[in-house]
Amino acid sequence: MESLKNKFLPKEKFEEESKEVLSSWPTGAEVDREEAVEFHKNLPDDSCMVDKLTEADEAKKTLTQPRAGVALPDELIDLLGHLRTEGEADLLPVTIDSYTRQNQYEKAAQGIEESREEGRSLLNGFPAVNHGVEICRKVVEALDAPVQARHGTPDARLLAEITLAGGFTDFEGGGISYNIPYAKDVSLEKSLRDWQYVDRLVGFYQSQGVEINREPFGPLTGTLVPPAVSHSIAVLEGLLAAEQGVKHLTLGYGQNGNLVQDVAAVETLRVLARQFLDDEGYEDVSVTTVLHEWMGGFPQDEAKAFGVISWGASAAALANATKVIVKTPHEAEGIPSREANAAGLKTSNQIVSMLLDQSLEDSAGLEKEKDLIIREVEDILGRVKELGEGDWAAGTVRAFESGVLDVPFAPSRYNQSGILPARDNEGAVRYLEFGNLPLSADIQDFHEEKMKKRGEKEGRQPGFQMVTDDIYAIGKGRLTGRPRG
Amino acid sequence: MESLKNKFLPKEKFEEESKEVLSSWPTGAEVDREEAVEFHKNLPDDSCMVDKLTEADEAKKTLTQPRAGVALPDELIDLLGHLRTEGEADLLPVTIDSYTRQNQYEKAAQGIEESREEGRSLLNGFPAVNHGVEICRKVVEALDAPVQARHGTPDARLLAEITLAGGFTDFEGGGISYNIPYAKDVSLEKSLRDWQYVDRLVGFYQSQGVEINREPFGPLTGTLVPPAVSHSIAVLEGLLAAEQGVKHLTLGYGQNGNLVQDVAAVETLRVLARQFLDDEGYEDVSVTTVLHEWMGGFPQDEAKAFGVISWGASAAALANATKVIVKTPHEAEGIPSREANAAGLKTSNQIVSMLLDQSLEDSAGLEKEKDLIIREVEDILGRVKELGEGDWAAGTVRAFESGVLDVPFAPSRYNQSGILPARDNEGAVRYLEFGNLPLSADIQDFHEEKMKKRGEKEGRQPGFQMVTDDIYAIGKGRLTGRPRG
Amino acid sequence: MKEQNGNDGEQDDITVVLGVIGSDVHAIGNQILERALEENGIKPVNIGVMASQEEFVDAAIETDADAIWVSSLYGHGEIDCRGLREKLEERGIGDVIMYIGGNLVIGKKSWEEVEKLYLDMGFDRVYSSDTQPQEAIDDLREDLSAAGDVSGG
């Protein structure tokens, strides 16, 4: 592999790689991009994600989107239809199963088979590659809302080819956000390169007048991720996508639970993305935002789960996120029933609609939190650019090698796992250990002071037990895990 | 009746009236106050409302309390036990039935009879007067949390005698708040006089070392009540209670839905009560606060109802209210099942516990809202004192006569119903018509400007249709009722 | 429909007695209904909250009402409404149109059960508490027109 650069893939190179990608599984042969462009142009406006997001962004509305996917297409249509009519979802997902995410299409095929036999889904999502372009189109055409692929696939090239040719108008993921939290042994160079292909493919459709949205996966490991860590990665993936011709980005953030920090995070995500995109000359790339409702552990009790869901939707609404990814009252149990999924949507819809005209007031605390996030991200991305000698892709690889970029609790061996996050007394996520994050001394002091104060309140030394307690806390109804009294 | 004055009832007068009150229904004969003092002193600490509230106030916790009551004592114990163990309620209520609220004890007796026959409660609460002192004590002793009478009784003298002798440690209501929103034909002079008796009774127990809490009913008609209107009444009832020897007040407010206004309301309620109590020399009276979750119409759908409940609990937690009165997912259907009641509690508990360490940051908008409420209440109460020539009781009567005090949507013919409230563009409750509220010109301009802006946004004249739309809005998931597009 | 519903300045000479029955003091819906009737050119005779069966019957006779609209929000409607239709019959106006709306039972029952309960008691239509006034007003015009009480147009 030649060394990775953040450079637009030339047509010939892209086409050559395409042949390889499309021949890696039989359904790849169904992809005819010119014909797919025509298909997209004949789709009703209802199916266009970019339109829906732009409209919501202008009206300062927060749209709702569930997660959902099952093994078989008819059941998928039925499920998504239910979430649309009964759950009043604004936007639809197709969540892809875990085998497909690992490119294990044979296993996915077996899952399809067993699901048919048993009459229930034995896969945790929809194996879109196995089903192929025509069946994806059947799904898209059966629904009156835009459909996005949501997954967790380090090498999503074939999945992107098939779902985009299949009429999906939004594709989630990125070379960092779908590798580091989702894989163990995939090198960043490989995944970044594979996602250049995905972005280049989106860029192709875009160049033909087909509006496709791209959404890096914001929450990463979904647990105690400091906003500056996920923001740095979101902005980087946005820059890499823009270079390949992507014109519409939705950048994401996973709710941490402290309202001021969450609102500060969503607001700064927009500001930072705009700042870095403009600096690099991508002024024509649009940015919207998504907040993911609480990604950590959930209470078993459904009434309590509704409380957690509502608090997520409240944060999204008060932060004016363009959309919110919705949890369900079955969250603690694994994959939810369609009724539970619809219930989570309805609760979230009620909140975002009740709070439509409200936002969090500017306050000294909010301003401070925003400044902090912006300075941290500037510190981190500044160092990434230095490491890459001006190249964001090379810089990303080197930054992970050196721990300048580092994701807490990630399974990947390409991640240093040197930072340790924990909550402060107000429940905001801070750093207990910095690893090699290049944060200014005064910022480090700020975080250390916050952790010290928590230690004083709890009468213990700041340490790993706080982290464990924080992770288990929500199941006990708390944000910050306090020692048992 | 001699003319009403805000003066401590002398012992002889109180005792004389007692005889009349206690002889008005057979169970009155069970009341022996000296013995009741002993009974209270032997109750476990768990049963003392004042202790629980004081402790929560110091820890800045928000406690949860449901509404609940059924016709028969065993079923009541069962219900409240369920709300305590399964719903994790911190504080317990005994909601009194509507016949008892109207002193129609014969009808209540019939309701008890029919409930026994049918094996289900045909009353919407517990007829405590009919059951008498011993059965109230049985209820209190069966439970491990303090019990409060919650009702809506203009003449609650006998109910107070029986429930307080029966071991209840908190009594809701007041001469204004349990008359104007709850009665049609009861004069304020009569109800204020009757509540002097109730407060004097509480003052008696207090003088014997039995801590009893008193809670004026904050939300009034529960629909679009501007904070200054309910605050003025809450403070007045606090002053009247303090004069009779009440030492512990919980002042209430019904959530309006706009977070900034709701937080401003709870915070100013505390400030205003302290200010007026201290000015009148009642420095030794403690003040805690209660926020009532959304008192208006509820969505039929339970998942949506959970959203509304959560938003109420969020406001209570972020405003640091001492307790929150909890709604249920069956709210739209009438009286909830015990499971639904427990579910509402669990959702609320999850929220107040998750948000324990958070509060709304000080902001310019919050400060402005707080200043506004404080100035309005000062305007109103200043005029009340003038009208009473220094006497708060006489002033209250005259203020209602002249519309200086005025409750929107109240059934009482002693209320002028001259003010008309509606929401502004952010969902905060403003005045569309002021009636005779003595508000400064600049404050009136502020409200008029807010309503004008709403009219502009909606392309219609501010008017009654906005009010109707606001009242129906929540059932459609909205706070502000916008015209149909 | 639009012509019929809007207040075009003409009165249709329809009179509706409305009130909240029993010991119920919920005044908000009552005040909104009254205003909605007025704006639709229908004459409201509002006997307010805490109205007894007798007050409904007396008011209907005194005003020669076309319909009685009973509200009940506090759960006791089942007890409060029993025998109302019979009282109307005794007083010679057994055929007056009678609607009820609100939170009509204690505990959660299916809407079908609730509706049947009140239809069996002699109500012509039954509404849940989230019904917009306009819906009942439209129904009333339809019912009156079917009964031939209104000349129309």
Added chain:
Amino acid sequence: MKEQNGNDGEQDDITVVLGVIGSDVHAIGNQILERALEENGIKPVNIGVMASQEEFVDAAIETDADAIWVSSLYGHGEIDCRGLREKLEERGIGDVIMYIGGNLVIGKKSWEEVEKLYLDMGFDRVYSSDTQPQEAIDDLREDLSAAGDVSGG
């Protein structure tokens, strides 16, 4: 109990192979379990996420493990775990203690059903995803002590 649970500096020479089975990449619980085992004086052999049945078996044989702790958070556990006990038997360590914990099925089933499913597959104990590490550690000491593998305190 307290003496047994706390890390008193002595190693009990207990070894636990832990990992997340199948194509599952949920790393958080895995990292917390590892740390909790260490702090309890038990030797963790962490084969990490995306571990195959073979990796569990190999690691257990290589380290002479006392127990295998399987995690599964993504719903596919049912497919991933079938035959694991049989593989252990084939390789001659059929009697090793085997626990599983996590989100173990797709769709909402009663806990009794879920537990039975995995007990029938040959797991000795089954845990839901909100179990604190200490609970499983306490159970392990009890099971090992019952099996006579540990000399005790």
